[in-house]
Amino acid sequence: MSDENRISRRALFMKLGVLFNGLVATALTIPIVRFLLSSVTRGRASAYLSWVPLGRISEFPEGETRLATFRNPHVMPTDGKTVDTACWVRRVEGEQFQVFAINCAHLGCPVRWFPQSGLFMCPCHGGAYYRDGSRASGPPERGLFEYPYKVQDGMVTIQAGELPTPGSPTASLFGNKAPCGARNELVSIESKLSASSETNALLRKTKTWA
């Protein structure tokens, strides 16, 4: 071995020292990254997606939409009031419901129900939805988010542990396309085109005049 290619003892130790630090740093990165990602990976899916009760079925009159509140199934000691959430419950008929998230499908502001005009209106950017949650006007790209529901022992329960956002997995799973998607689309088209036969007649008259 020539002199230029020889590694001195000190240089070798320095390189070993750097290598040793690299190994330790890599080993420590694993717990740090796992800690940072815990809100994504945390195995509490079953906890926050469990069914929560909204109230007895008799509290929701047929054909009406009422505000209900529920407590998120996953609570931490410092959460305060933030785990209590509101939602709109529409009892279509019998045991057929629609449970809408309070969050506007545009940017998540709380929508308000106006029974007189049969519209949900958002105070932030002016999104509006029909009584069945389908989009009526404004910036939202879709209808209101719907929680999956079931009626059990006379109680209305929903699965609603996650903040519904336009991109969240629950939005695409339980959005107003499913579970009652096909029906919803029909209703929304219906609501735009017809009301009663008399209104239709009025409209037809308008069309012939036009």
Add this chain to the structure above:
Amino acid sequence: MGVIGQIGQWFDQRLQLAAPIRDAAEHPVPRNTASWFYVFGSAALTVFLLQLVTGILLALIYVPSASEAWSSLQALNHDVTLGWFIRAMHGWGSNFMVAIVLIHMVQVFLFGAYKFPRELTWIVGVFLLLMTLGMAFSGQVLRFDQDAYWGLGIGASIASRVPIAGPIIVKLMLGGPIIAGATLSRFFALHVFVIPGMLIGFVCLHLLMVLKLGINEWPMPGRLVKRATYENEYHQLTRKDGAPFVPYAVWKDLFFAAFILLAVAACALYFGPFGPTGRPDPTIIQTAPKPDYFFLWLYGLLSYLPPSMETPALLIGPVVVIAFLVLLPFLSGEGEKSWRRRPIAVLTVLLIAIILGTLTHLAGYTPWSPHMNAWSGDPVPEQFLHGRTALERQGALVFQVKQCRNCHSLGDLGGQRGPALGSVAVRLTQDQLIRQVIQGGGNMPAYGKNLSPAETTALVAFLETLHPRGQAPARDAARDLALGEDKNQRQGAQR
């Protein structure tokens, strides 16, 4: 030598800082840079130091817990001696800091200071701006009230639109599946440790480069920057026409810094602290959340973008803007510095300022939002009811009860989402009114399902009376012909 001198010498023998500090203070700067235009950088630094001090003071009382934060802010406002004043200083300091950083950036841009060899100073400055905005947003979150809660929801909704990674980003941002205690804790960590730490580091780097490269000379039209010659020219300039920074230029910085601190204190005294607004309780839905002043333009933009453009604009827009700002010194690193010979630069600044100003102004009164209480609260002006038939008055009632007023104003009262209807009969015929009410369209919901035919008839009868005195309502002449109605007959029937 006095005692103080001896103590000073004792320290300097050990620290060896006196010489470099003297060098930095007395480094020569071009004489014409001792200008009031050059004071914004040091003013931004001053307000940053004010934020550090007031922030630490607030942290003595504030509790970063979703269940306690709001109450601890109330305690600061009402129970702790001068707590309200420190909160107000911190809040107004934040507004001043964003404003001064933006003014500093505009001045640097218009004076061509980002050109060779100060490219990196500019890029570090761009990151300092982003961090300042990050501090402003996270600071609003720490004021844990209704605006903060729903503002986080808006942030999460925007983040969730990132393809594939969206849901993961939302959970990382919120610290869990919903906005809760973990969300506030992580924004506290960002606002108090992470971003300020980075800010301090970047501010030092920024200052170091200003000292090493020298302050940008006053731009003269026609004096072009060339990579090969600039540094020589600059050194000649400071040798021939330079003056020591201290005290030649520094007195203006000192005066302006004191003036700004005084202005922050005056605003704090006069206007008081910001909020907190209502308790962050998501079951209280009677709220119209709004962001703080410096994000109002974004709030306005989000209601004007067409739905199909919103996601691309939200996700691509910021990337393009930041990339452009970072690449700017590489796109025009040489050439003319003076704003007098850079019309496109001046027009760009004006255009951006007008856009941001207009959107901010609009967000002040949100013409795009329905007025939630207009239907029950705003009276129908007398002139629209006087001398009307029972049917028309019934229509006015339908107009209020069906919340039409929430989006349509009558006599300047009511929502501005839809057009004002004070003279709608001049624009639309009876048929067009019926069609619009039943089918909606053009951003209006269809009311066919929520109006009985009798209600529709009454409503349209009322709408047909809405025309200025002396201006005839719109009429479909073909319809009269088709139905064989004589114009006089029809008018007679209406009477």
